[in-house]
Amino acid sequence: MKFQLLPSTFDDTGRASARQHLACFVVDDLIAFDAGSLALSTTSEQRKQIRDVILSHAHLDHIAGLPLYIDDLFATIKRPIQIHATAEVIEILERDIFNWSIYPRFSELRNEHGVVLEYRPFEIEKEFAVKHLTVKAIGVNHKVPSVGFIVSDGKSSFALTSDTAAVNRFWEVLNETENLSAVLVECAFPNELSDLACNSHHLTPKVLEKELSKLKQRCPIFVVNIKPMYFEQVSRQIRELEIENLRILDVGRVYEF
Numbered sequence: 001m002k003f004q005l006l007p008s009t010f011d012d013t014g015r016a017s018a019r020q021h022l023a024c025f026v027v028d029d030l031i032a033f034d035a036g037s038l039a040l041s042t043t044s045e046q047r048k049q050i051r052d053v054i055l056s057h058a059h060l061d062h063i064a065g066l067p068l069y070i071d072d073l074f075a076t077i078k079r080p081i082q083i084h085a086t087a088e089v090i091e092i093l094e095r096d097i098f099n100w101s102i103y104p105r106f107s108e109l110r111n112e113h114g115v116v117l118e119y120r121p122f123e124i125e126k127e128f129a130v131k132h133l134t135v136k137a138i139g140v141n142h143k144v145p146s147v148g149f150i151v152s153d154g155k156s157s158f159a160l161t162s163d164t165a166a167v168n169r170f171w172e173v174l175n176e177t178e179n180l181s182a183v184l185v186e187c188a189f190p191n192e193l194s195d196l197a198c199n200s201h202h203l204t205p206k207v208l209e210k211e212l213s214k215l216k217q218r219c220p221i222f223v224v225n226i227k228p229m230y231f232e233q234v235s236r237q238i239r240e241l242e243i244e245n246l247r248i249l250d251v252g253r254v255y256e257f
């Protein structure tokens, strides 16, 4: 399985920056998990292929690129963009984003080929198929309704926490997952901002260490979703944990799981 966290910003030399402002993980150049930078950083191949977008929650850094992506492709869409999300998240998108004020309600629009956007609601802890992937959403502990994902292509699996504070169920399900090849876990704030992390339902390196002790499987663990402002501080504190299989996911790099 090919996996890539799309870049969201550029450094002073114009190259993709290691800082992650937005969340959009592309699998096999075909399916996107979250859509933060979907319209901004996709290759032309990805733009041609990605018609399935699976959303963890409706926070702006996870959906910002979605309206722009549909807008960009509007005239060329033959197979409608499928947005996979919980009913709660779909309701938020229709009410607060695709509401004719922020952006057009694409679910009511058609191009010359037909409808351009369809919602595919999924239920928590009920497996669903998207192309060649099997996906299971697990409720996590965030400020708004949010899910993490366990994703399999039949040969390997990976898990993605999305935004969350401490959880139990997610790790329980992971411990029962076969062929787990990688876990992507958030860690937004440094230890010094534990109050802010707690109030906004995110992790710090210290809490992350506790969380990882709940995982009984042995596989590479990648940290994502570090707030850009605290990237160096959080990176250092993660290194200081001295957990051998724990590293920070490189933005833009293509991984094979």
Ligand SMILES: [Zn+2]
Binding pocket: 057, 059, 142, 163
């Ligand atoms: Zn969030």
